[in-house]
Amino acid sequence: MKGQHAFYLFFVYIILQGAFRKWLFPSLGTFIYLFQFVLAFAFYFSSKPKNSLNKYEVKPAFLSLLMLYLGFAVLQMLNFRGTDIFFVQIYGLVMHFAFIPMIFHVPRVLESEEKFDKTINWLTYILIGVFTIGIIQFFSSPGSFINKYATDQEAGTYEIVLGGGGRVRIAGTFSYLATYASFLAFVLHLLLYGLFSSVIKNKFKPIFLIAYAMGFINIFMTGSRGPVGYYVITEGLTVLILLSSGQFKFLNKLIPIGISLSIVYIIIISTSAGSTALGDFMYRFQNSNDLGTRINLLPFLDDEVDLIGYGLGTAQPAMGGYLSNRNEMPLYWEVEYERITLEMGIFGYILIMILRYIVFYTCYTIAKKVKKLEFKILALQMTMFQVPFLLNLQTNIYNYIDGMFYWIAIGIVYFAYYIDLKYNAEQDKLEPTPTALYRWD
Template sequence: MKLTISQMMALGAIGTAVIVFLAMMNWRRAVHAALIVALLEGAIRKWVFPQGSELVYFFKDIILLGAYIKFFMFPDPDVRCWRLRVPGTFIACVSLILVFFGALNPNIGSAVLAVYGLKIYLWYIPLAFMVPLLFRDEQHLTTLFFRYSLFAIPICLLGVAQFFAGPDSPINTYATSDLAGVQTVATFGAGQAARARITGTFSYIGGHNIFVVLFFIISLCLFLGMEGRRKLVLLFGNLPLLLANAFMTGSRYTVFSLLGIAAIVGLTASMSRVGKARNTFIYMLIGFIVAAGGVTVFAGKAIDAFQTRNKTAGDTFEGRVLSHPLIAVTAAAKAVDFMGFGIGTSHPATLGIRRALKLSNPKRECPYYDSEIGQCMAELGWPAFLLWYAFRTMMLMDCWASFRRSPPSIFRSLALGFTCFHLLQYSGQMVLNHTANLFLCATWGFCLIPRLESLVHRPRRARQVRQSGVTLTRQPAMRGSR
């Protein structure tokens, strides 16, 4: 049964109140839940609750709302005894500029769309300030990341099933939404051998691409930084499946990103230790051989289809990475004025929101470009655009600084991988891909762990815990609250 707008709003209001209340009870579990929902929301939108696709889209955001309220307005004692050294003035200036030059732009013509535009830019930034306090110590950090990485196995197995099922299979579909419209499933390959470009548990191809890249980074860094039998799960499970899924997406960005990450991490491992495990370069070489061998044997058709797409595509990988962003931002710079066309006006969902709420069109239609950097320039105008990408640069530099300053540890290994992730996404999607937005802010927050400072000093000697290359003082009051 198709729900009306009023029914959806009433259901959404009730659900929001309940979810926010539950999230406020334990903000750490709420953050964990939001990160898991980000992996599964596409499956819910496509197969479980398609008539409420818009409500599911905001599910993780509502969970984070409750966590934000608890963390920032009613912090626990263990939160108040820590300080995170971040350039708060600069981040506040970026936010204010986005409000004044983006959200208050009269061309938008709707307060609802202005708020939505701010949401797609700023909503996940507070998450970064919470992530450093999610972990008790390095062992706890390793356990949480390893458990989270195991989601790669069922999601990638679903991707394999989608690849062999064919484009017309019910498991190969996109999330239907009045906000984004219905889209035809994309295929790649030649003639009758054409295969569906897989989406896994995500609504669209872009979300699955981000998942494959990020979980390949997590799995590879854990493999290099961990000791014990759990490495075998990563070696024979996660890494081959993620590499196979990269080919099955038909995305050159994803495949070449994985190869580039493996090369960078491998070169770094050969020159210096990134994790506590010994002989990391040998492990890296073994992992690459196993992963490549597994993909060649079990996903040969995916490689053939990928090669066909790579040869028949109308552009090149280098063009999409370098030329397209440069062309887009140059064209947008000529079309935009000081204020831009308004924040969020080029987002695909805004047209559906206008139609659903019967809002008038903007006075000037925002042009569309085949690159997010051009879209941001067109939406924000010069001042806000420059500050936004200065903020993106700061995120990247924070990740790099965390890697450089940390001793061999799981933290250092992951900081290197997350630096690669931010570098790859610098000219790619963030605000136009909510999955990328969430994980970029979360990984940036992880790399802020060295910036934690204890504000509690007791006369008696406290037990010192070495966490991710940073010495943290664990106070007795923190034991029960965690």
């Protein structure tokens, strides 16, 4: 199987995996979940460099930090404070590192602007189908077949009720609400790139506008305040950066871009799906006050946190039943910083956060170097996608969808830089030279 086909298969499987687990083959849930890792590694082994531009080097600074992270994680596999079942540590190691190779393999299979645009095009049609299912879920009763598994396993209640109308918080074709919200945050960045790019190239495609509007309505239907808030903020930052960069081509296209976004807004407020979703979302937002407790960049000030943690994998949601020493651990944990410090202690938390900030800074500097407007927009979209991870609002470790798209986004930043180099070289009639993915100068 070619690397490109393996990547497409992996991506589509991720989108449909929840439907397989929830509706078609619920008895095979564990196998269906684990099979995604098989497809990921099949993709890694099948994607190989085809030219000199794909054979990029990794700067020692990033490699050293990554190896330190890996080394500390391996040591944590010997920490049995939380459990004496070694499988928990193995599972934790996989969840920490399984998707990091996406950085290197994604640019190899995307290869060119034309291939990437084709990928976005066929993906958009699939997304419209997923968004349609989400809208149907929202307006279906909580007890309907399409919402059969949309319940809180522990409480036995519909945790997904939104607003005063008792409508569901949708999960789309995904197994859980949280994974769908993560997926939406990623694909909305991609769809807005597709919309902006089509306008800039004077090849406006209504399909991007329709899909983006439906996706935006879906993210309100999840009722997830964090993803909605940070998505709006990061898109605002992206536009401000483009305006401040003085890109004449972007300024020249502000009117058609503004018209496109205005149409999206009109669709949201004037359709039954959009206005109802927005109303229910605002109801939940105004009647909840726990969002601030989810942001904590200094968890080492908490009394229950210690230096070494309870061992790799102990904070993974799927491993709760294997914690043989559960009575020695804190009573409750949920958000990102609590999970990291629970597993790896203060040192592990600091190491992971330093890595995230360095990766973000590097991606931002790469995006600034990109010259062609379409590629710059793509690089900025994928860079801004990382912002919630810096604030512990999203997790690239404990939500497998987050982890997958976090590392894919970094790979796409490099891909944008690579095709920009290629484009500029063709313009100058020069042979482009490879560049490092991470620069520290």
